[in-house]
Amino acid sequence: MESIGKTGIFNSEIVISADKLTKKFGQFTAVNEISFEVRKGEIFGFLGANGAGKTTAMRMLTGLSHPTSGSGYVAGFDIYTESEQIKKNIGYMSQKFALYDDLKVWENIRFYAGIYGVPNKEIEPRTEALLNKLGFEKERNSLVKSLPLGWKQKLAFSVAIFHEPKIVFLDEPTSGVDPLSRRNFWEMIYDAADRGITVFVTTHYMDEAEYCNRISVMVDGKIEALDTPDNLKTQFNSSNMNDVFYKLARNSTRNSD
Amino acid sequence: MMCFINWHVIQPVILTDMKTFLTFVKKEFYHIFRDRWTMIILLILPIMLMLLFGFMMSTEVKNVRFAIYDPSRDVATHAIADKMKLNEYFIFTGYLDSPEQIDEIFRKGEASLVMVFNNRFYDNMVHTGDAQIQLIADGSDPNTASTFTLYASNIVASYQQDLMGDMKIPYNIQPELKLLYNPTLKGTYSFVPGVMGMILMLVCAMMTSVSIAREKEFGTMEVLLVSPMKPIQIILSKVVPYFFLSVINLTTMLLLSVYVLDVPVTGSLSLLISISLIFILVSLALGLLISSMVDKQMIALLISGMVLMLPVTMLSGMMFPIENMPWILQIIANIIPATWYIIAVKKIMIQGLDFFSVFNEFLILSTMAVVMIGVSIQRFKYRLE
Numbered sequence: 166m167e168s169i170g171k172t173g174i175f176n177s178e179i180v181i182s183a184d185k186l187t188k189k190f191g192q193f194t195a196v197n198e199i200s201f202e203v204r205k206g207e208i209f210g211f212l213g214a215n216g217a218g219k220t221t222a223m224r225m226l227t228g229l230s231h232p233t234s235g236s237g238y239v240a241g242f243d244i245y246t247e248s249e250q251i252k253k254n255i256g257y258m259s260q261k262f263a264l265y266d267d268l269k270v271w272e273n274i275r276f277y278a279g280i281y282g283v284p285n286k287e288i289e290p291r292t293e294a295l296l297n298k299l300g301f302e303k304e305r306n307s308l309v310k311s312l313p314l315g316w317k318q319k320l321a322f323s324v325a326i327f328h329e330p331k332i333v334f335l336d337e338p339t340s341g342v343d344p345l346s347r348r349n350f351w352e353m354i355y356d357a358a359d360r361g362i363t364v365f366v367t368t369h370y371m372d373e374a375e376y377c378n379r380i381s382v383m384v385d386g387k388i389e390a391l392d393t394p395d396n397l398k399t400q401f402n403s404s405n406m407n408d409v410f411y412k413l414a415r416n417s418t419r420n421s422d
Numbered sequence: 423m424m425c426f427i428n429w430h431v432i433q434p435v436i437l438t439d440m441k442t443f444l445t446f447v448k449k450e451f452y453h454i455f456r457d458r459w460t461m462i463i464l465l466i467l468p469i470m471l472m473l474l475f476g477f478m479m480s481t482e483v484k485n486v487r488f489a490i491y492d493p494s495r496d497v498a499t500h501a502i503a504d505k506m507k508l509n510e511y512f513i514f515t516g517y518l519d520s521p522e523q524i525d526e527i528f529r530k531g532e533a534s535l536v537m538v539f540n541n542r543f544y545d546n547m548v549h550t551g552d553a554q555i556q557l558i559a560d561g562s563d564p565n566t567a568s569t570f571t572l573y574a575s576n577i578v579a580s581y582q583q584d585l586m587g588d589m590k591i592p593y594n595i596q597p598e599l600k601l602l603y604n605p606t607l608k609g610t611y612s613f614v615p616g617v618m619g620m621i622l623m624l625v626c627a628m629m630t631s632v633s634i635a636r637e638k639e640f641g642t643m644e645v646l647l648v649s650p651m652k653p654i655q656i657i658l659s660k661v662v663p664y665f666f667l668s669v670i671n672l673t674t675m676l677l678l679s680v681y682v683l684d685v686p687v688t689g690s691l692s693l694l695i696s697i698s699l700i701f702i703l704v705s706l707a708l709g710l711l712i713s714s715m716v717d718k719q720m721i722a723l724l725i726s727g728m729v730l731m732l733p734v735t736m737l738s739g740m741m742f743p744i745e746n747m748p749w750i751l752q753i754i755a756n757i758i759p760a761t762w763y764i765i766a767v768k769k770i771m772i773q774g775l776d777f778f779s780v781f782n783e784f785l786i787l788s789t790m791a792v793v794m795i796g797v798s799i800q801r802f803k804y805r806l807e
Contacts, residue, residue, distance in 0.1 A: 229648060265453070279441065
């Protein structure tokens with residue numbers, strides 16, 4: 166994990182940028198003028214209590230929702246006008262792992278590769294390589310519903326980056342998974358980042374926040390803090406991220422459950 | 423602005439879109455073939471319903487018990503009575519002595535039809551041409567009553583015909599009542615169009631809405647929406663497999679109807695197929711509309727099952743005649759696409775009418791299709807915001 170030189174990241178190109186990005190639903194401002202930049206190969210943690218606006222922010226970046234105001238660029242494309250281009254350059258993994266239970270492992274891979282336009286010739290060898298790497302050769306023909314949760318999680322992540330996107334968005338990718346699987350999963354995230362895939366990840370687990378290169382903490386629709394985990398701990402005079410998060414979020418006026 | 427269409431650029435785009443589309447459709451068929459209940463609903467249910475309605479639930483009326491009040495007791499009344507007694511649908515319970523007994527016999531439930539001749543029936547018939555028969559029926563079950571009074575008037579009419587044949591004299595017993603289109607009053611005839619409307623509605627609307635709701639429930643819809651697939655592509659790929667299956671169902675039902683239930687396609691087959699395809703489109707759009715409103719399979723199922731199927735069976739004219747409904751239900755009945763489809767199928771399949779006779783139904787269903795497809799696509803996009 167130490168393989169990522171932080172200076173390397175900060176010199177590389179910017180792949181996500183948001184400037185005063187805002188989303189209002191009627192009178193309610195879900196996301197309030199957030200600004201940040203994410204660089205290539207970075208693991209960017211997006212933290213916040215439920216209802217803080219994480220999901221809305223992520224939906225704007227992935228082209229699922231139009232911002233009310235502000236600007237944003239993902240993979241060099243405008244989120245207002247070029248969402249089609251953005252979609253071709255990103256991967257997305259939802260917290261439900263979003264695989265088809267009644268499809269076999271290889272059919273799921275084949276399907277997602279197909280809708281992302283991976284050329285037919287490449288799908289076969291890359292599926293082989295993937296199954297090999299995951300140690301799933303025997304499960305190739307198993308229905309996904311028969312797999313343990315940790316395996317589904319790995320498969321869902323592998324499927325999300327199968328088309329080699331520039332950026333992968335992970336929406337609480339480790340919810341409901343045991344600590345060992347979570348640990349293994351983070352190995353996979355590092356591996357992807359090493360290959361130059363930028364990782365934008367939302368999470369509830371503060372220990373996971375420490376694995377990120379940089380993190381932002383959203384409270385009531387605003388980004389209240391944004392830095393490396395170490396700098397944040399120093400800034401808030403805390404020994405761990407849990408403490409940092411608590412200090413930031415305790416003034417929240419929105420309900421968090 | 424100059425507008426060049428560069429085929430060499432467009433072609434690969436179309437091919438990629440086509441490939442994506444086929445990948446998706448294939449996946450959809452995996453879902454369908456791997457789920458036992460989906461298969462049962464799609465393939466067995468239509469056959470079962472056709473046979474069930476065709477054979478068991480026919481509205482044919484048999485063994486109707488009838489009595490006769492006949493003050494004349496002459497040649498003509500006896501001849502008509504004999505004809506009634508010989509008919510397989512009727513069972514003769516006896517002669518009544520006075521008109522007061524009519525009410526009594528109905529109350530006791532001993533007969534559901536009483537035939538009343540007037541005085542000097544034959545004399546009147548021969549001399550004044552004004553002989554009268556009154557058919558009094560137990561109307562507590564109006565559908566059955568209207569059916570067997572028709573049978574009975576038919577029998578009277580046939581007696582009249584016999585007389586005319588023998589004597590070449592135009593007697594007038596009562597206004598002629600000719601039964602068009604379904605001379606044997608076969609129950610199956612009126613059920614086939616109804617069942618077809620119901621099944622197509624069920625398969626299209628229910629299966630489509632449930633399958634889209636499932637994608638939402640499992641979170642896969644979110645992933646699809648983030649993918650390069652355009653919303654319209656997702657909709658099309660979801661709808662096409664069910665369109666195919668509906669066409670298969672349509673074929674099965676028509677084959678069953680013609681070869682098993684003996685209900686022929688009297689009119690133009692291509693006309694029947696065209697209107698069915700339009701109706702399938704309407705139903706698919708309805709399924710899309712439902713799925714744009716709900717996020718859970720169960721709710722999609724309930725809405726399409728209860729909110730859709732109930733009015734379709736009750737109000738579409740399949741079971742009860744629309745003319746007899748209160749005006750508010752008549753209005754609802756006219757909004758239901760199946761009503762128009764069933765009317766059109768009856769006209770084409772049973773009455774053998776041509777395109778101009780079903781032009782109205784064509785127009786209404788086509789308009790419904792266009793509007794519903796428009797609205798559901800709009801709503802689907804709106805959901806993304």
